[in-house]
Every structure is written in structure tokens, then in C-alpha cells.
Amino acid sequence: MTTILLARHGETDWNREHRVQGHTDLPLNDTGRAQARALAETLAHEPLDAIYASDLSRASETARAVAEPRHLPVRTLRELREKDFGTWEGLTDEEIMLRFPDARRGHWGDGETHEEMAGRVVAALETIAERHPRARVLVVSHGGPLRAVFRHCSIDGDGPIANCHVARIEVEDGAFRWLD
Numbered sequence: 001m002t003t004i005l006l007a008r009h010g011e012t013d014w015n016r017e018h019r020v021q022g023h024t025d026l027p028l029n030d031t032g033r034a035q036a037r038a039l040a041e042t043l044a045h046e047p048l049d050a051i052y053a054s055d056l057s058r059a060s061e062t063a064r065a066v067a068e069p070r071h072l073p074v075r076t077l078r079e080l081r082e083k084d085f086g087t088w089e090g091l092t093d094e095e096i097m098l099r100f101p102d103a104r105r106g107h108w109g110d111g112e113t114h115e116e117m118a119g120r121v122v123a124a125l126e127t128i129a130e131r132h133p134r135a136r137v138l139v140v141s142h143g144g145p146l147r148a149v150f151r152h153c154s155i156d157g158d159g160p161i162a163n164c165h166v167a168r169i170e171v172e173d174g175a176f177r178w179l180d
Contacts, residue, residue, distance in 0.1 A: 001172040002129035003136045003179070005046070006146055009059040010035035011163045018092050021142075022085035022111065025056050032058065035164040036065035042166070048072065049135035052128055054080040054142060062164065063140040079124035082142035086111030118148035122176075125149065129171035153178040 010032030014021050028036060043066055053063035055076040063074040088096055088109040096103050121141070128137055143161045150157030153169060153176050168179035 001134060001170050002132050004125060004128065004169050004171060005043070005048075005136070005138045005166055006149060006169065007039060007062065007138060007140045007166045008143055008146055008161050008163055009054075009056075009062040009140055010039070012058050014090075015163065018094075020085045020088050020091055020093070020096065020109075021058075022082050022089040022109070023056070024089045025058075027057050028061050032062070032163065033065075036062040039164040039166070040065045040069060043138070044069070047136055048138050050075065050128075050132050051138045051140070052077055052080065053140040054078075054082070054145075056081055056142075059140045059142060063138065066138060066140075077124055079120045080139065080141045080145060083109070083114065083117040083144040084111035085109035114144075114148070117144060118152065121145040121148050122152055125169075125171060125176070126174055149176070150178075152176055 010028045012021065012026040012032055013029050014026055016029070039062065048070065051063050051067045051072050052075045053059040055078050060074055060076050067074045086109050125139065128139065146161050146167065147157035149169065155178050170177045170179060
């Protein structure tokens with residue numbers, strides 16, 4: 001059984017502006033860097049065997065804040081990225097609702113579907129668990145992927161997820177179990 005600590009990246013300027021980021025690669029802002037340092041302090045006494053992150057800079061930078069004091073490498077995986085929102089990226093939630101009324105019915109973006117994103121994220125976590133049996137692994141990703149994992153564990157995944165929030169799951173033989 002592998003314990004995976006799932007963390008959302010620190011804040012970016014687009015988070016603050018409520019803009020859809022998706023695959024757009026944005027760095028952490030000053031608040032996000034402070035959140036990443038706070039995450040490192042919060043997890044300082046938790047044993048970690050490996051650290052993974054999305055290959056987008058906001059996630060990998062957050063992961064590095066935890067990894068560097070431990071002298072652990074951050075392994076980046078494209079599969080841990082946020083959903084690709086296509087032409088919607090960079091728009092605020094309000095702009096989306098005005099321009100794309102179907103968004104109110106759950107049709108979010110002309111890029112990747114929720115199911116496609118969820119499938120690649122769950123598969124990536126299964127692979128990480130296979131690579132690290134009986135280990136504790138930190139995975140830094142994004143709000144959409146975390147919500148997808150929550151739903152996969154039959155937990156309500158529709159609410160907001162704070163930057164640098166940490167949730168724990170166990171993965172064994174492809175089965176996911178929610179811890180907290």
C-alpha cells in the first residue's frame with residue numbers, strides 16, 4: 001500500500017484574479033511562494049520517500065519548496081497537469097459565463113473533457129503507487145486533478161480547494177482509499 005499526500009500548488013496571479021489557468025504555465029506569486037514555504041514547514045516532520053509534481057511551474061515550484069530541505073528530487077509528470085481548457089484559458093469565471101452560456105450546464109471548455117483529465121491523473125497516481133510500494137509520496141498538482149481524485153474516492157469534489165491544501169489517500173493494486 002502506498003500513501004499519497006496530494007497537495008494543490010501555491011497561488012498565482014491568475015488564481016487571485018479568478019482566471020482559468022489550465023495548461024497555461026504561470027509561476028507562483030509572492031503569496032504562492034509563502035504558501036509553498038508554509039507547506040514545507042507543515043510537512044517537515046512527515047516522512048516522504050518521493051516527491052512528484054505536475055510539469056507546470058506553479059506545481060513544480062511548490063514541490064521544490066518541500067523537496068529541497070529534504071534533498072529529494074522533484075519528478076515532474078505531464079499527466080498531473082490541470083485540465084486543458086482550450087480557448088477558455090485566461091478568461092475569468094464571469095467572462096466565461098457571459099460568453100459561453102453552456103458553462104452553466106457543466107460544459108467547461110473546448111479543450112480536454114473532465115473524464116479525459118480524470119483518467120490520466122488516476123492512471124498517473126496508479127503508476128506512482130506501483131513505483132513506490134509501501135512508501136509515502138507527495139504529489140503536487142492542481143485543483144481539477146485533486147477534485148477528480150476526490151470523486152474517484154467517492155468524496156465530494158465540487159467545492160473549492162485552497163492553495164497548498166493537503167489530502168491523503170492510499171493506493172493499493174489500483175484501489176484508492178480516502179484517508180483525510
